[in-house]
Amino acid sequence: MYTPAITGTGVFTPDQVITNAELVKAFNAYVDIYNKEHADEIEAGTLPAKEYSSEDFIVKASGIEQRYVIDKVGILNPHVMHPLLRQRSDDEPSLMAEMALDAAHKALAQAGKTSADVGAVICAASNLERAYPAVAIEIQDLLEINGFAFDMNVACSSATFGIQAAADMIRAGSIRSALVVNPEICSAHLEWRDRDCHFIFGDVATATFIERAEDANGAYFEIKSTRCATEFSNNIRNNNGFLRRSRPDGVADRRDMQFMQNGRKVFKEVLPMVSDHIAGHMGDEGVAPGDLKRLWLHQANKSMNDFIGRKVLGRIPEPGEQPNILQDYANTSSAGSIIAFSQNSSDLEDGDTGLICSFGAGYSVGSVIVEKHG
Numbered sequence: 001m002y003t004p005a006i007t008g009t010g011v012f013t014p015d016q017v018i019t020n021a022e023l024v025k026a027f028n029a030y031v032d033i034y035n036k037e038h039a040d041e042i043e044a045g046t047l048p049a050k051e052y053s054s055e056d057f058i059v060k061a062s063g064i065e066q067r068y069v070i071d072k073v074g075i076l077n078p079h080v081m082h083p084l085l086r087q088r089s090d091d092e093p094s095l096m097a098e099m100a101l102d103a104a105h106k107a108l109a110q111a112g113k114t115s116a117d118v119g120a121v122i123c124a125a126s127n128l129e130r131a132y133p134a135v136a137i138e139i140q141d142l143l144e145i146n147g148f149a150f151d152m153n154v155a156c157s158s159a160t161f162g163i164q165a166a167a168d169m170i171r172a173g174s175i176r177s178a179l180v181v182n183p184e185i186c187s188a189h190l191e192w193r194d195r196d197c198h199f200i201f202g203d204v205a206t207a208t209f210i211e212r213a214e215d216a217n218g219a220y221f222e223i224k225s226t227r228c229a230t231e232f233s234n235n236i237r238n239n240n241g242f243l244r245r246s247r248p249d250g251v252a253d254r255r256d257m258q259f260m261q262n263g264r265k266v267f268k269e270v271l272p273m274v275s276d277h278i279a280g281h282m283g284d285e286g287v288a289p290g291d292l293k294r295l296w297l298h299q300a301n302k303s304m305n306d307f308i309g310r311k312v313l314g315r316i317p318e319p320g321e322q323p324n325i326l327q328d329y330a331n332t333s334s335a336g337s338i339i340a341f342s343q344n345s346s347d348l349e350d351g352d353t354g355l356i357c358s359f360g361a362g363y364s365v366g367s368v369i370v371e372k373h374g
Contacts, residue, residue, distance in 0.1 A: 004167040005213040005220040006370065008113070009342035010106025012099050012183075012205040013329075014068045020055040020199065022076060027053045027198055030078035034193075051195055058199040063302025067202030067330035069187045070095070081192040083185075096129045097138045099205035100181040104143060107179065107207040112217035118209075119175035121149035124162030125182050126333040126361070127189050128153060131242065139181060147175065155236070156298055156360025157228070158182060158334035159206070163356070163368050164226035166210045177211035182335040189238055191258040200300075201259070202330035206338040219374030221345070221354075227281045228366040231273065235262040236361035271304060274359045275311035281367050282312075287353060289313045292321075294354035296344065299326035299336030308357075320344070334358060348372040 031050045041047035058064060069075060074084030088094065093101070100123065108114060121143070123136035128151055136149035154161040159182045166178035186201030213222055240257045244250040282292070289312060297305045302324055309317040323344040325336070332339065337358045348354065352372045359365040 001171050002173055003213040004170040004210050004223045005216055005373070006208055006210055006223065007216045007218070007220045008107040008109070008111030008209040009338060010103040010108075010110065010207040011339055011342050012102040012106075014070050014203050016069050016072045017066055018069055018072050018075065019066045020058050020064070022072075023199055024053050024055055024058070026076040026078055026081075027192070027195070030081060030193060033078055053195050053198065062199060062330075063324065063327055064199055064330045065327045067199075068204060070185060070203045071187070075187060075192055083187050085188070093142060094129050094135060094138060096123075096125070096135050096183040096185065096205075097142055099185075100135070100139050100183040100207065101142050103183075103205040103207035104139065104179050104181055107209040111209045111211070113177075113209065113211070115143040115145050117211070118143065118145045118177055118179050119147045120166070120169065120178040121145060121147075122162045122166055122178060122180045123149070123151045123183070124154070124158035124180055124334060125151075125184055126153065126155045126158060127185065127238075129185075135183070136181070154230070154364045154366070155362055156300065156333045156336070157358045157362065157364035157366045159208070159338050160226070160356060160358045160366025160368055161228050161364070163208060163210065163223070164228055164366060167223045167226055170210060170212055176215060177209065179207055179209055181205065181207045182338060184333045184335045186331065186333050189259050191255065191260075194255075196263065197259060197261065200331045202332050204329060204332040204335045204339065206335040206342065208338060213373070219372070221370040221372055224353075224369045224371050225281065225285045226366070226368050227277070228364070229277055230362045230364045233269065233361075233363045235265045235269070236260070236363075267304065270359060270363055271307050273363060274357065274365050275308055277365045278308070278312050278355065278357055278367055281369065282355070285369055287369060291353050292355060293348055293352040294320075294344065295322040296337050296341040296354065296356045297322060298358040298360065299324065299329065299340060300331045300360065302326065333360070350374060
């Protein structure tokens with residue numbers, strides 16, 4: 001059995017930013033257009049009027065202050081309200097592969113390795129650009145990597161599930177190393193016309209390079225243990241799919257073809273599931289709350305993370321113990337916990353223990369206990 005270790009991470013950040021002020025301005029302009037177009041139904045009481053959003057509402061509901069996106073022009077156009085992306089030919093790299101490539105190069109550079117050192121590529125994301133060929137195989141090709149690659153989707157938990165898959169293969173000796181990449185174009189599956197969720201998501205790509213600890217060129221995080229769990233729920237869902245055109249009204253502009261969630265039920269059901277999962281994982285591995293130097297949590301909602309931090313540590317986390325990045329990036333699905341880890345781990349000292357955790361639709365939850373070396 002070999003010891004898997006995280007030796008490099010990388011983050012691709014789009015160059016376009018949407019602030020809450022910009023988002024609210026566009027959304028409220030859309031509300032004015034909608035209410036005017038449906039004035040008769042609203043007056044008759046057969047259709048409810050849409051309500052304005054506000055910056056205070058967004059921050060209070062989520063803690064989000066801005067988000068990075070691939071395209072802001074379409075999103076902020078009240079007559080469009082979704083990204084406008086260039087159609088690429090089949091001979092060009094896909095957008096997801098291009099994003100992942102940037103993050104992968106950064107992760108390899110941090111590890112002091114090249115693509116020749118990669119044995120496998122796992123593209124783990126909540127929404128994949130196409131069904132086949134696998135985006136992971138395209139990334140493998142662009143990096144000129146020998147070996148194999150595959151896609152996986154466990155929604156917001158995809159990154160930690162991907163890390164577990166890579167770590168298990170390294171432990172078993174079937175590969176020496178793997179790149180787990182998480183390209184997330186969340187802006188394309190968000191319903192920007194829905195007040196309850198129009199502020200939630202942003203775009204990003206992350207990459208994690210995992211290899212045998214004995215092959216590390218410098219400091220690394222040993223993957224001490226991983227744990228994953230799932231429990232079926234429809235409270236976070238997207239009903240789009242290849243069977244859509246085969247069903248009556250399947251190609252209509254239906255609300256359930258984009259991101260949907262029952263926020264209150266998710267909050268009530270996911271929080272105890274995640275808290276119990278982390279506590280059980282730590283307990284079985286002999287990690288006491290006082291041993292944990294850092295919690296890198298899924299970046300969906302500040303209140304959720306604050307609750308989990310208190311449950312896991314048994315107290316209010318000190319500044320820096322549970323870093324949040326969602327105020328700048330918003331919810332980036334599977335990539336969120338990896339951004340937090342990438343940007344808030346270099347200061348840990350030799351022997352320090354931390355835990356990466358992601359959770360979301362499924363329901364799903366994955367946790368990774370790591371220990372700093374060097």
